[in-house]
Amino acid sequence: MSANQTNKRLSDIPFSVLDLSPIVAGGTPAESFRNTLDLTQHVEKWGYNRYWLAEHHNMPFIASSATSVVIAHVAAGTSTIRVGSGGIMLPNHSPLVIAEQFGTLESLFPGRIDLGLGRAPGTDQRTTFALRRDIRSGGQDFPDQLDELRAYFDPSLASGPRHVRAIPGEGLTIPIWLLGSSGFSAQLAGQLGLPFAYASHFSPTNTVPAMELYRRAFQPSKVLEKPYAMVGVNVIAADTDEEAERLGTTLQQQFLNLIRGHEAPLPPPVDSMDGLWSEHEKQALQNQLGSSIFGSPETVKEKLQAFLDATQADEIMVVGHVFDHQARLRSYEIVADLMKS
Numbered sequence: 001m002s003a004n005q006t007n008k009r010l011s012d013i014p015f016s017v018l019d020l021s022p023i024v025a026g027g028t029p030a031e032s033f034r035n036t037l038d039l040t041q042h043v044e045k046w047g048y049n050r051y052w053l054a055e056h057h058n059m060p061f062i063a064s065s066a067t068s069v070v071i072a073h074v075a076a077g078t079s080t081i082r083v084g085s086g087g088i089m090l091p092n093h094s095p096l097v098i099a100e101q102f103g104t105l106e107s108l109f110p111g112r113i114d115l116g117l118g119r120a121p122g123t124d125q126r127t128t129f130a131l132r133r134d135i136r137s138g139g140q141d142f143p144d145q146l147d148e149l150r151a152y153f154d155p156s157l158a159s160g161p162r163h164v165r166a167i168p169g170e171g172l173t174i175p176i177w178l179l180g181s182s183g184f185s186a187q188l189a190g191q192l193g194l195p196f197a198y199a200s201h202f203s204p205t206n207t208v209p210a211m212e213l214y215r216r217a218f219q220p221s222k223v224l225e226k227p228y229a230m231v232g233v234n235v236i237a238a239d240t241d242e243e244a245e246r247l248g249t250t251l252q253q254q255f256l257n258l259i260r261g262h263e264a265p266l267p268p269p270v271d272s273m274d275g276l277w278s279e280h281e282k283q284a285l286q287n288q289l290g291s292s293i294f295g296s297p298e299t300v301k302e303k304l305q306a307f308l309d310a311t312q313a314d315e316i317m318v319v320g321h322v323f324d325h326q327a328r329l330r331s332y333e334i335v336a337d338l339m340k341s
Helices: 029-046 067-076 095-108 125-132 142-153 183-192 207-217 241-259 279-289 297-311 325-340
Strands: 015-019 050-053 082-089 113-118 176-180 196-198 229-237 293-295 315-319
Touching: 015 029, 015 325, 029 050, 029 067, 029 325, 050 067, 050 113, 067 082, 067 095, 082 176, 095 113, 095 142, 142 176, 142 183, 176 183, 183 196, 183 207, 196 207, 207 229, 207 297, 229 241, 229 297, 229 325, 241 279, 241 293, 241 297, 241 325, 293 297, 297 315, 297 325
Parallel strands: 015 050, 015 315, 050 082, 082 113, 113 176, 176 196, 196 229, 229 293, 229 315
Antiparallel strands: none
């Protein structure tokens, strides 16, 4: 660790949840939304800090495409946990529409809404065109869109006269986070003095460099006096290492399907991945899922502490793709026990 890093323990930082409202094989989106709300109510009780939902489109294993609507569903069924987007893919939308949507959410659930923003499409190229109607909009104008969005909430940030207002939205203080899996958003978040969330759960290789870049680039703002970085990581906990490894094959099969271009609902676990993947595919999955933590409470505690030591994250966001809902609840309960001990 560098000289400016301090030893953090798991009990020193908040833990949060990232959910994609997974659709499991044989299930329906309606069931996914019921499970999402049930999970939120449990993790709120267990002391998690925030619950974020992610925008993806045209994916048969993800139900959270209308992200703002699902956020409202979750916030209405809870009372204290922060609820937000991890994230809204801003280039898919008009900044005014997002300002109005999140202004509405903040008005309905004051002090509980987060707006996490990404610049990737969250889908394939054809679906991107269906969303944006302009294939030239590839996220290059993300900083300009971000400036426009922030000015709807805080008109003092506008570069000139504003003739269009976000109502509701204007005057509301909604935390804006930048999300990323590379250095672009890390540097931009630092320059603007915004909180940053890194997607280590599917892009582990660049985690530490992105965190270091964010901290080096950070400029204090009226939002933050010092950097605040959250890192997403796949965690699947069970009573034994063997059971956690078995549950983890659902995530491995899902990413294997993505690599092969065969998107399908979340598959049930298998006893072994041997025979299901080639050595090349196994290595490709390791590159994407290398930071994932599967194990018993003791194993998860040890690996999570090592992950915290490496990243010096201010907050950890747990991603848990587990086929069986009760096993998924148990996984988050185990992590909750670790963060309190």
